[in-house]
Amino acid sequence: MRRVPDVRPPALRPAAVLPGPAPRRGPVTVALAGAEFGWGSSGKLSAVLSALRERARLPLRFVGLASGLGRPLLAEHSVEHWYDLPDAAADRRAAVGRIVRSHGVRAAVVVLDGAIATALQAAGVPTVFVDSLPFLWTEGDRAALPLDATVYCAQQCVGLPPECEGILASVASLRWVEAVIGTPPAGSTGTPGTPGTRTWRxxxxxxxxxxxxxxxxxxxxxxxxxxxxxxxxxxxxxxxxxxxxxxxxxxxxxxxxxxxxxxxxxxxxxxxxxxxxxxxxxxxxxxxxxxxxxxxxxxxxxxxxxxxxxxxxxxxxxxxxxxxxxxxxxxxxxxxxxxxxxxxxxxxxxxxxxxxxxxxxxxxxxxxxxxxxxxxxxxxxxxxxxxxxxxxxxxxxxxxxVGTGGAAQVAEALLAIAGPTPARGA
Known part of the structure; x- marks a missing residue:
């Protein structure tokens, strides 16, 4: 297993996302989804949504796709609608297309769910795909990964097995990001432990x-x-x-x-x-x-x-x-x-x-x-x-x-591909 070079992506400046004073325009509609494989994906989505709130120059509205398992973790965020999706690929793609059209979805962020990311891309939605496990994939997983996502954000890791290098080399728009994790509560920076016996309560x-x-x-x-x-x-x-x-x-x-x-x-x-x-x-x-x-x-x-x-x-x-x-x-x-x-x-x-x-x-x-x-x-x-x-x-x-700035980097990538919002009624 080789060590991943420390290639941290430069942060996109917010001014390059939505320049000038914020115009009076309607909200940008963003679709979001996380893999139904535990709560890690929803934790990452929560961190990204918090980062978007801090950085967006215009109002954002969110539409959630699938992610039924992780919805409780996202309850503190304002997700306007949640939609369950069919299991069959053709039905899922059709359902995503209808949701995109009915809500005017302009961009999407998807954590680890390649099928939904692919369906969103097919519906014409620029999509940021967040891959927090780039060290895991082999050629046997190629078909399940959205290698042509608008932006493919791979989370930095401490080692990449050689089996996954061919997969990552196939990504059309690969961007390495730091760890996509939540911001600790105010005043809780944490201090790494030091040697010595501890009594834990x-x-x-x-x-x-x-x-x-x-x-x-x-x-x-x-x-x-x-x-x-x-x-x-x-x-x-x-x-x-x-x-x-x-x-x-x-x-x-x-x-x-x-x-x-x-x-x-x-x-x-x-x-x-x-x-x-x-x-x-x-x-x-x-x-x-x-x-x-x-x-x-x-x-x-x-x-x-x-x-x-x-x-x-x-x-x-x-x-x-x-x-x-x-x-x-x-x-x-x-x-x-x-x-x-x-x-x-x-x-x-x-x-x-x-x-x-x-x-x-x-x-x-x-x-x-x-x-x-x-x-x-x-x-x-x-x-x-x-x-x-x-x-x-x-x-x-x-x-x-692996750093801690990944949520902000994913949020900035999403704002960059969302583009200018049309005026209300346009």
Whole structure:
């Protein structure tokens, strides 16, 4: 795996987007969408929408496409209409065309959903596609990626496997951007941890990615992992834990109604700004390692333990994070669940092949009578990672390596392609 050169894109000056004093014109209509694969895409959309509010010289109105899983995270933003889309490609393209015409959509921003980006481009809408996982793709994924997007924003990463270089070389308008993450609450800049034993009182446990389209049972991962995590936290002396993420509502009660002795557990999803606020108040984060979560925690210098990966990208994310912070704070699955190297090898055929192995292994473990891959073993692995994290690390290292200005850079790219807005009634 080669290291990505530090080629940061120059920021577009707002004056070049909408020059001169703001005329009295109607709002620019922007379509937005995020992949139905957890909450990371919606977190990025939230960050971009916040950046657009700060930079737009004319009013913007937003129309949301699909993204049903992530809509709760975007509730704090003014999205005028949400539309569900058909699954069939031809029907989806026709529906997108109708929405574009009825709302006068002038530009779009799409995070990781290649099918919707392609449909928007086909409808004549200039589209900014945000790819936060450029290190993941191989030739088996080529057909799913909108390589001819108006602007293809690839998020900086700390390493690019050679298998993905041909894909990126095919992008018509590639632009590298820094990490697309939310802005911390005012006054919460965060300070990377320093070595030394810490006593932690409050933990945040974050599980995302549980609504992926091909995931056969979204309860399997939390049923296996959460009890081991709570037991490990209690043994470490943590007194409070909040369980967040896109967890199935019916599962929450069973996971928290009988907490380990000495540990008070609360649970429930958090909108994006609330999640960032919760990060500033916790002593340690334990997360299924979605990249957006790791980068936002790194920006605040929050000690972070990577729980066992639940999909392909999280294998990369956990490795990138531990390598950057200089301490192995990953929890890996035992080989009787699945072997990471086997999953990485299968991705040459396309991401779906690797996901089949991963989901199958986790599902088999959850189906066992005791629901665990060896409860004591997983609990011990989590506790060992927590203790290593308590020794301190450079918690901001991964975020520092890829920058934090990506939301602004994507917003500026979108404003640039939106173009001048016609006068009202024109």
């Amino acid at each position: 409050k933990a945040l446990v974050s599980l995302g990615g549980l609504g992926a389209p091909r995931l056969p049972d979204r309860t399997a991962y939390p049923r296996v992992v959460v009890p081991a995590v709570l037991d490990a936290l209690a043994e470490h002396g943590v007194q409070e834990a909040h369980l967040a993420g896109n967890l199935p509502a019916g599962l929450l009660g069973g996971l928290v109604e009988r907490p380990p002795a000495g540990l008070r557990v609360t649970a429930g999803p958090l909108p994006h700004s609330a999640f960032l606020s919760e990060l500033t108040r916790c002593d340690v984060l334990l997360a299924s390692p979605g990249l957006t979560t790791l980068l936002e925690a790194g920006r605040l210098g929050v000690p972070t333990v990577c729980l066992p990966p639940q999909n392909l990208s999280q294998i990369f994310n956990g490795r990138f994070h531990s390598r950057a912070v200089g301490v192995d704070v990953r929890v890996v699955w035992p080989e009787n669940v699945f072997r990471e190297e086997e999953a990485l090898g299968l991705r040459a055929k396309g991401e779906d092949h690797a996901l089949e192995l991963i989901y199958g292994g986790i599902g088999r473990v959850a189906a066992r009578a005791d629901g665990t891959p060896g409860a004591a073993g997983l609990r011990a692995a989590v506790l060992a990672a927590v203790r290593r994290a308590a020794g301190g690390a450079d918690w901001g290292a991964l975020t520092a390596a």
